[in-house]
Amino acid sequence: MHATRTGVDSADLAVSAEIGTWLERRSSRADDWTAAELVAAKRGRTVSVVIPARDEEETVGEIVRTIRTTLVEDEPLVDEILVVDSHSEDATAEVAAAAGAAVVAQDEVLPSLPGRRGKGEALWKGLAATTGDLVVFVDGDLYDFTAGYVIGLLGPLLTDSGVDYVKGFYHRPLVAAGHTEADGGGRVTELVARPLLNMFWPELSGFVQPLAGEYAGRREVLEAIPFVTNYGVEVGHLIDLVEWRGLDSLAQVDLGMRTHRHQTTQALGRMSGQIMLTIMDRLKAYGRLTLSVPPATLLAQFRRGDATCGVERELVLTDLTLHQRPPLATLSGETSDGLRDTA
Numbered sequence: 001m002h003a004t005r006t007g008v009d010s011a012d013l014a015v016s017a018e019i020g021t022w023l024e025r026r027s028s029r030a031d032d033w034t035a036a037e038l039v040a041a042k043r044g045r046t047v048s049v050v051i052p053a054r055d056e057e058e059t060v061g062e063i064v065r066t067i068r069t070t071l072v073e074d075e076p077l078v079d080e081i082l083v084v085d086s087h088s089e090d091a092t093a094e095v096a097a098a099a100g101a102a103v104v105a106q107d108e109v110l111p112s113l114p115g116r117r118g119k120g121e122a123l124w125k126g127l128a129a130t131t132g133d134l135v136v137f138v139d140g141d142l143y144d145f146t147a148g149y150v151i152g153l154l155g156p157l158l159t160d161s162g163v164d165y166v167k168g169f170y171h172r173p174l175v176a177a178g179h180t181e182a183d184g185g186g187r188v189t190e191l192v193a194r195p196l197l198n199m200f201w202p203e204l205s206g207f208v209q210p211l212a213g214e215y216a217g218r219r220e221v222l223e224a225i226p227f228v229t230n231y232g233v234e235v236g237h238l239i240d241l242v243e244w245r246g247l248d249s250l251a252q253v254d255l256g257m258r259t260h261r262h263q264t265t266q267a268l269g270r271m272s273g274q275i276m277l278t279i280m281d282r283l284k285a286y287g288r289l290t291l292s293v294p295p296a297t298l299l300a301q302f303r304r305g306d307a308t309c310g311v312e313r314e315l316v317l318t319d320l321t322l323h324q325r326p327p328l329a330t331l332s333g334e335t336s337d338g339l340r341d342t343a
């Protein structure tokens with residue numbers, strides 16, 4: 001495999017044969033399939049698209065419209081579009097409904113459970129409130145979403161019974177204040193997730209975008225794994241699935257380009273802490289590393305503002321404690337059918 005090598009004594013660097021084989025065997029492109037081909041491949045299986053959305057009124061409508069017109073009306077590939085309104089304070093729910101999506105408030109699903117905040121919670125509730133045999137997750141803050149995202153993610157699942165879970169990958173420009181850095185996006189991926197996964201789960205090092213927010217899976221597999229309720233959900237999935245189902249059950253698809261609304265560096269600092277705590281939780285769970293002292297979960301950050309702590313900064317404290325939902329299949333007496341109708 002051709003690779004550019006950097007670092008000292010780089011001559012003898014190489015990914016493992018397993019990764020090389022996986023990259024060849026389990027990587028594809030969105031245009032490897034057409035919607036019509038995948039409709040024919042459904043053979044009675046159903047597809048749900050779940051969009052977690054917190055304050056995404058500017059972008060969620062176009063994403064829903066694109067899916068509805070192209071993949072519901074033109075080609076019946078998608079059977080259900082659900083937007084999970086994740087404590088939005090804007091018109092996300094109204095915009096999504098007007099575009100043709102079903103909309104559910106995050107806390108309306110399984111209301112007997114104590115509510116949790118976070119992206120992973122929105123995804124887990126979306127899984128519970130839908131019924132498709134295959135479930136596609138798409139972020140609600142994408143600027144240049146195309147139907148190809150959904151087609152590409154479903155391709156391996158509808159045509160290869162050996163694949164359980166598919167991650168998208170793409171070029172990720174960082175667009176900020178009118179300036180574009182061609183591959184500057186995915187800052188937490190490059191600075192946190194990729195180095196840690198390469199250290200502790202090198203079998204996952206072939207994933208181009210391990211934190212990609214666009215991915216899809218078989219319901220029976222998705223309902224059999226826990227969901228970290230915050231931004232640790234993606235990295236938790238990858239680790240749990242490679243440990244349970246093995247690398248060859250996972251695949252990735254080139255979706256081209258992805259631009260989205262970017263969070264502040266401090267927000268990504270909180271996201272990074274959540275992802276690190278998720279990885280440390282899995283290191284312990286899978287016996288790969290035991291810490292004699294558990295990590296602290298209170299993150300202190302400092303930002304411009306009223307001096308509150310002896311320095312000319314505002315002290316901002318965030319509790320990063322890891323919470324996770326159990327596999328949906330373990331909820332006694334509950335099924336994914338009709339949960340949205342739960343009073």
Ligand SMILES: O=c1ccn([C@@H]2O[C@H](COP(=O)(O)OP(=O)(O)O)[C@@H](O)[C@H]2O)c(=O)[nH]1
Nearest residue numbers: 052053054056086118119122139140141263
């Ligand atoms: O508590 C949350 C946090 C995020 N999101 C949604 O999850 C997706 C990805 O989140 P975000 O854009 O904040 O992450 P980023 O893409 O910046 O890493 C977006 O559609 C958010 O609206 C959500 O539904 N609930």
Ligand SMILES: O=C(O)[C@@H](COP(=O)(O)O)O[C@H]1O[C@H](CO)[C@@H](O)[C@H](O)[C@H]1O
Nearest residue numbers: 185186187188189211213231234262263
């Ligand atoms: O990949 C990343 O580093 C972060 C931040 O992306 P940017 O630096 O704002 O492009 O975004 C991803 O990570 C989140 C945590 O896994 C996912 O929930 C997001 O969907 C994904 O966009």
